[in-house]
Amino acid sequence: MLKIFDTEIISNAEVSANIFKLEVAAPELSQIAKAGQFVQVKVSDEFTLRRPLGIASAKNGMVKIFYRVIGKGTEILSTKKTGEHLNILGALGNGFDTNISGRILLVGGGMGLAPLLSVAEKIEADVLMGGKNKSEVDFWIKEFRAEVDRIYITTDDGSFGSLGFVTSLLPEVLEYDNYAAIYTCGPEIMMRSVYKIAEENNLPCYVSLERRMACGLGACLSCSIDTASGRKKVCKDGPIFEARAVFS
Amino acid sequence: MSERLKTEICGIKMNTPILAASGTFGFGEEFADFVDLEKLGGVMVKCITLKPRAGNKGVRITETPAGMLNCIGLENPGVEKFLIEILPRIKNKMNVIVNISGSSVEDYGELAKLLNVDGVAAIELNISCPNVKDGGIIFGTNPKAAAEVTSTAKKFTSKPVIVKLSPNVTDITEIARSVESAGADCISLINTLMGMEININTWKPTLGNITGGLSGGAVKPVAVRMVYQVAQAVKVPVIGMGGICTAADAIEFFLAGASAVAVGTANFANPAVTMEIANDLENYLASRNLNLREIIGQVKI
Ligand SMILES: Cc1cc2nc3c(=O)[nH]c(=O)nc-3n(C[C@H](O)[C@H](O)[C@H](O)COP(=O)(O)OP(=O)(O)OC[C@H]3O[C@@H](n4cnc5c(N)ncnc54)[C@H](O)[C@@H]3O)c2cc1C
Ligand SMILES: Cc1cc2nc3c(=O)[nH]c(=O)nc-3n(C[C@H](O)[C@H](O)[C@H](O)COP(=O)(O)O)c2cc1C
Ligand code: FES
Numbered sequence: 001m002l003k004i005f006d007t008e009i010i011s012n013a014e015v016s017a018n019i020f021k022l023e024v025a026a027p028e029l030s031q032i033a034k035a036g037q038f039v040q041v042k043v044s045d046e047f048t049l050r051r052p053l054g055i056a057s058a059k060n061g062m063v064k065i066f067y068r069v070i071g072k073g074t075e076i077l078s079t080k081k082t083g084e085h086l087n088i089l090g091a092l093g094n095g096f097d098t099n100i101s102g103r104i105l106l107v108g109g110g111m112g113l114a115p116l117l118s119v120a121e122k123i124e125a126d127v128l129m130g131g132k133n134k135s136e137v138d139f140w141i142k143e144f145r146a147e148v149d150r151i152y153i154t155t156d157d158g159s160f161g162s163l164g165f166v167t168s169l170l171p172e173v174l175e176y177d178n179y180a181a182i183y184t185c186g187p188e189i190m191m192r193s194v195y196k197i198a199e200e201n202n203l204p205c206y207v208s209l210e211r212r213m214a215c216g217l218g219a220c221l222s223c224s225i226d227t228a229s230g231r232k233k234v235c236k237d238g239p240i241f242e243a244r245a246v247f248s
Numbered sequence: 249m250s251e252r253l254k255t256e257i258c259g260i261k262m263n264t265p266i267l268a269a270s271g272t273f274g275f276g277e278e279f280a281d282f283v284d285l286e287k288l289g290g291v292m293v294k295c296i297t298l299k300p301r302a303g304n305k306g307v308r309i310t311e312t313p314a315g316m317l318n319c320i321g322l323e324n325p326g327v328e329k330f331l332i333e334i335l336p337r338i339k340n341k342m343n344v345i346v347n348i349s350g351s352s353v354e355d356y357g358e359l360a361k362l363l364n365v366d367g368v369a370a371i372e373l374n375i376s377c378p379n380v381k382d383g384g385i386i387f388g389t390n391p392k393a394a395a396e397v398t399s400t401a402k403k404f405t406s407k408p409v410i411v412k413l414s415p416n417v418t419d420i421t422e423i424a425r426s427v428e429s430a431g432a433d434c435i436s437l438i439n440t441l442m443g444m445e446i447n448i449n450t451w452k453p454t455l456g457n458i459t460g461g462l463s464g465g466a467v468k469p470v471a472v473r474m475v476y477q478v479a480q481a482v483k484v485p486v487i488g489m490g491g492i493c494t495a496a497d498a499i500e501f502f503l504a505g506a507s508a509v510a511v512g513t514a515n516f517a518n519p520a521v522t523m524e525i526a527n528d529l530e531n532y533l534a535s536r537n538l539n540l541r542e543i544i545g546q547v548k549i
Contacts, residue, residue, distance in 0.1 A: 002281045004520065042517060048464045049311045049516055073311075089519070212309050214316065214516045219274030221294070221323045222309045224302075231302065231323070236278075 002217070005029050005088045010062065012080050015139040019111075020078050022065040024086055033058035034095030035118040036183075036208060036240050039065070040216040042087040043073045050089060051077070052213045052235070054185075056114040056143075057121055063088075066114045092216050093239045096206060098122045102180025105173065106148070107166055107194050109186025113140050115208050115239075116185055120147035128152040128173050130186070134160035150176075167193040174201050181206065184243075195243035205243040209234050250530050255289070255540055257485050257507055258408035258433040260343055260369050262289035264526040265540055266498065269489050269512030270295055270347035270372065270412075271320065272463075275338050282519040287526060289508050290343035292436075293334075295374050297349055298358060300326035306456015310445055315464030315491070316513060317443050319457035322349055322377055327362050339367025345410065349374040353387075356397045361404035370407050373397060376414030376439035377461075388414035388439075391423050395430035402431040410487065413437040413478070415467075420474045421481035428482045435478060436487040436510065438471045464513040465491045472504050479505020479545055493521065495528030505545040 007024035015021045029039075033055050040050035051073045057064035069078050080086065096119050106116040106127040113129055117140075120127060127148050131137035133155050144151055152173050153161025162169050167190060174197070184194045185208035198205035211223035211234040218236030225232055228245040232238065253264040263286060268276065270292035276285050285291065303323025310317050325334070330346075338344055346368055348359040356373060363371055375388035375397055387393040394411070401409050411427040413420060415438040424435055440461025445454040453459075471490025479486050488506030492498050493514040501509045514521045533540060 002519075004282070004518070047311065047517070048314065048316050048513060049309075212307055214309050214318070214513075215272070215274075215278070215519070217274070217278040217519065219278040219294075220272055220309075220318075220516065221303060221320050222318070224308075224323055226302075 002089065002092065003028070005090065007063070007086050007088050009080055009082055009084050009086055011082055012078070014078070015066070016135045018069045019136070019139070020067055020069065021139070022067065022077070024063050024065075024088070025061060026063045026088065027061040029088065029090055030058040030061050030063050033063065033091040033118075035098050035122045036096035036115045037091040037093045038115070038239060039063075039088045039090035039092060040213070041077065042089070043077050047073060049214055050216065052092075052216060054115040054118075054208075055091065056117045058118060059121060066111060068111050089216060092235060094237065096183055096240050100180055103177060105177075105179040105182050107170060107182055107184040107186075109166055109190045110136065112184070112186030112208070114185075116183060117143055117147065119183055120144055126150040126152070126177065128154075128166050128170060130154045130156075130166035130190070132156050137161065166190060167197065170194060170197050174203070179203060184208070191243070192247050195247045198243065206240055207243045207246065208239045209241060209246065210239065211235075252533050252539060253526060253530055255508065257289075257487070258370065258410075260290065260408065262343065262508065263287050264529075265289050265502075265508035266522050266526045266529070267292060267345070267487065267508060267510040268515065268522060269510040270374065272512040272515050275334055276342050276344075277338060279515070279519055283523055285342040288342060288522055290345045290369060292345045292347050292372055292510060294324055295322050295347045295349050295377065296324050296327050296330050296359065297322060298327055298355055300324065300329065304457040307454055308456065310454045310460075312443070312445060312462065313466060315462055315466035317445060317455060317460035317462055318440070319455045319460035321457060327359055331362065331365065335365075335367050343369040345370045345372050347372045347374050347412070349377055353396050353400050357400040357404045360401040360409070364405040364407060368407055370410055370434075371401065371405060372410040372412050372436060373401055374412050374439070376412050376416075385414060385416070388423070389417050391426035394423050395426045398427045398430035398432050408433040410434040410436050412439055414439050415470060415474055415490075416442050421477050424478040424482050428484050432484060434485050434487060435482060436489065437478060438467065438474055438490040441467055441470065463491070465493055467491045468497060472500050475501055475506050476504040476547065492525070495525045495532060498525055498529055499532060499543065502540070502543045503545070503547040505547075507544055
């Protein structure tokens with residue numbers, strides 16, 4: 001059952017330049033949310049559309065979201081204060097499979113790490129994370145530390161972890177363990193390369209896609225994509241897809 | 249359900265005069281968690297064409313001041329799949345009004361014939377989609393062609409035929425009169441206004457289709473004006489739409505002459521908005537001890 005929740009903001013703080021961590025009290029939502037699902041946030045009455053944001057964590061009656069300020073909507077969201085209320089529609093989308101047996105490797109770049117954190121919260125996983133620089137991975141390390149066994153890090157400028165992209169380190173990481181699957185989220189070119197490497201290693205690979213959305217309910221077709229099994233809506237049939245179905 | 253809001257348009261019994269606008273409400277089911285579908289006057293389902301269509305490529309929507317642009321491009325599963333898979337699922341849950349579009353006059357006739365089946369309350373001829381070259385806009389901007397499409401559809405169906413007009417014309421009343429004399433049972437308006445957005449960093453249009461249709465609050469004054477003009481010009485009932493977000497907006501359309509209204513873009517920000525509009529409309533009427541009929545077309549000039 002989908003619902004509109006009136007939530008209270010517990011905190012909304014900048015964790016790195018232009019990246020915010022938003023925590024809201026949402027007891028029911030935090031119970032029903034599955035890893036990899038997202039919400040549509042009503043930033044204010046002045047906007048015609050809600051803004052889709054991934055659920056990064058859902059436990060103890062709280063829902064955590066990480067967002068980058070990139071335009072008007074996220075900018076106004078970043079000015080919201082503790083105690084203010086936020087109207088949230090959710091939980092939307094299919095979510096990742098968390099009944100899979102075996103250890104999962106999470107591969108995320110930038111804000112793509114948000115939905116992966118919600119997976120780490122639920123199942124056995126390691127994470128390979130990439131960011132622009134140290135400041136863009138530091139806060140993720142803090143979040144993931146309690147949820148995963150191993151954290152592998154790359155930064156574009158080499159200011160922390162290995163220099164380069166997650167895809168340069170991925171083949172090496174895959175040698176350290178027998179992973180059951182790769183779950184990935186981040187820029188689409190990154191996910192495509194991750195998928196290629198997963199194929200070479202005969203590993204199932206699931207990706208979380210992003211498209212502009214209006215309804216978030218599968219009604220308006222703003223977010224349609226072609227897949228191996230026909231037209232799909234990212235908001236309803238996704239955002240999680242088998243990589244093979246969308247990238248090959 | 250309140251008696252005060254009950255109405256009938258072209259023989260279709262409606263529990264409220266609030267409908268859902270085509271393309272914004274899927275096939276109704278998507279909103280079932282938020283809306284009592286029977287409380288809606290009807291659901292104008294996503295546009296159906298003879299063959300399945302994939303729609304436009306690239307970015308399909310963007311938010312604009314008090315509105316949005318879309319260029320979905322009539323993506324739909326085609327009439328056959330609609331009849332076999334979708335209609336049986338939804339027909340007993342709501343008044344199903346099927347929005348149809350074709351690239352020739354014959355297409356409209358063929359669609360009207362195929363949809364002349366149990367479970368379809370009415371058909372709405374979309375002669376106003378600005379987002380595809382063959383999406384009917386050529387019919388919607390030419391009074392003669394609009395009349396031809398209307399009379400052809402009428403020939404092949406016993407259902408009420410609603411003709412949906414495009415605002416992208418110089419004189420809306422000319423088209424309205426023309427489709428009325430061709431046999432339209434009802435006129436709905438407005439479809440989206442053609443618009444465009446350019447990204448100043450890339451110097452490229454935001455939308456994959458370059459242009460798109462503007463909807464939402466921003467278009468409301470244009471829509472109210474056109475509904476007013478059309479209601480003056482024709483005798484058939486008018487279903488008004490364009491930027492309705494609240495009961496107050498809806499009431500403006502009734503006063504301008506609409507017998508019912510449809511809500512589109514506002515469903516995105518609040519999927520339960522149609523129910524709120526129905527309740528607030530009821531309160532407005534109750535507090536003045538009025539029936540819906542008593543406000544339709546009552547703008548004082
Ligand atoms: C399923 C899903 C989950 C997401 N999760 C996150 C997340 O956890 N953290 C995060 O920082 N971002 C996430 N995004 C991207 C986020 O939705 C956009 O950054 C945000 O909508 C931008 O809004 P704006 O008003 O600031 O930007 P503007 O550019 O002013 O927005 C204009 C319009 O474009 C849309 N838009 C712009 N960029 C995107 C984008 N990348 N994806 C989808 N719509 C976009 C907006 O929603 C709005 O309708 C997610 C997107 C999707 C589809
Ligand atoms: C995403 C989207 C898709 C639409 N698709 C259709 C369509 O398939 N057929 C049609 O006749 N109108 C379509 N419309 C137009 C609406 O039905 C309506 O006429 C218009 O949006 C004005 O109303 P509003 O401002 O309340 O949205 C669409 C509008 C939007 C925003
Ligand atoms: S956002 Fe409306 S169908 Fe996906």
